[in-house]
Amino acid sequence: MLKILLPVDGSDACNKAIAHFIQLLNWYKEVPEIHLLNVQFPLPGDISTFISQTNIKQYHQDEGMKDLKSACDLLDQAGIAYQYHVVVGEVAKMIVQFAAEKQCDQIVLGPRGLGTVQGMLLGSVASKLIHLSPIPVLLVK
Structure with a gap:
């Protein structure tokens, strides 16, 4: 089964990308x-x-x-099963590391989120991911 990683930052841009991705699920032979x-x-x-450390870990979990x-909520409303995870660290690096650990086949994200914008076209996280990731990255608006 295909495994897809959706990095989530809680931004409107991220939620729009997830909603769009849900519409694209029929591209796949089976639900990933x-x-x-x-x-x-x-x-x-x-x-x-x-x-x-326990309180720090709980804080990160709550914020995540x-x-x-x-x-x-978007995936629940669409009736799509998923797992969720919260990790701590440098965003792009942790996404690539997590995708490798879970043996994901694709990383899907919006081109911009809450991160500071370094380029005119892509957010800094998307830009770093494209450079760092050995796994294909699909950007959805």
């Missing part, structure tokens, strides 16, 4: 295994001096779930 991934930024400095909610 879908993994939603939210990447949280590490907290700055040595915050673990003041806050327990907020970012994933709209995408989960």
Whole structure:
């Protein structure tokens, strides 16, 4: 079965890309295994001096779930099964690493999300992914 990774940041652009991707699912012979991934930024400095690792992990999980909610709702409404994951680290690097670990066949994302825009055509995460990923990247608007 085909495995597809959908990185999710909770932005309107991301939700539009997911809604469009749902419409494209008939391109595939069978409904692929879908993994939603939210990447949280590490907290700055040595915050673990003041806050327990358990609380930091819970914070990242809570924030990730907020970012994933709209995408989960869209897939639920369409009756499409998926798994969701929250990881912490540098966004593009973590997406590529996760896709490799899960042996995904394709990464699908919108060309822009919440990340800072480095280029005129693509958001910085999409641009980095295209350069870093050995797995095909499909950009959907």
